[in-house]
Amino acid sequence: MNKINRRKMLAFAGIIGLSPWMKLSATEAEAAQAIKKIVGASKIRSGRVTLDIPPLVENGNLVEMRVSIASPMTPSDHVRAIHIIAEGNPLPNIVSFYLNSRSGRAVVTTRIRLADSQRVWAIAQMSDGEFWQGYAETLVTLAACTEV
Incomplete structure (x- = not known):
């Protein structure tokens, strides 16, 4: 009788994880789909969102970024959420921040x-349901997100 022990199972899992078919980055279509999942059928406007990210990054493991949205942050007009999407990462949705008027x-x-040189998007959802976007492109010399 063939019995699978823990070592064999872990070795098998490691081999599967190192498979050449494992994708290391999302496609532009997958990034667009991630954005569509956030905004639905709503129109996205350009402007109001400023994404500051270095144009040249030495190490993709630690990239500092800053997002600011032109908003008075009053109870009737404020940012509800900021979503960050990276086109070239294995999973394009990086992070979502949720805010309110008291922020x-x-x-x-x-x-x-x-994971690589790519365009990074910041999408802001406003309290009135509108969506605003901004993006920045960066060149990464040492890629991240490739560890298995």
Whole structure:
């Protein structure tokens, strides 16, 4: 009788994880689908969103970015959410930040991982249901997100 033990199972899982068919980045269509999932049928406008990311990044494991949205942040007019999408990462949805009128300013700063040189999108959802977008392109010399 063939019995599978834990070692064999872990070895098999490792082989599957290292398979050449495993994709290392999303396609532009997958990134567009991720954006469509966020906004649905709503129209996305350009402007109001500023995404600051270095144009040249030495190491994709630690990329600092800052997103700011022109908004008064009042109870009737504020940013509800900021979604970050990276076209070239294995999973394009990087992070979502949820805000309210008490957040004070519509500004977030964080560090992200980028798999390769790519375009990064910031999509802001406003309290009235509108969506605004901004993007930045960056060149990554040492890719991240490729560890298995």
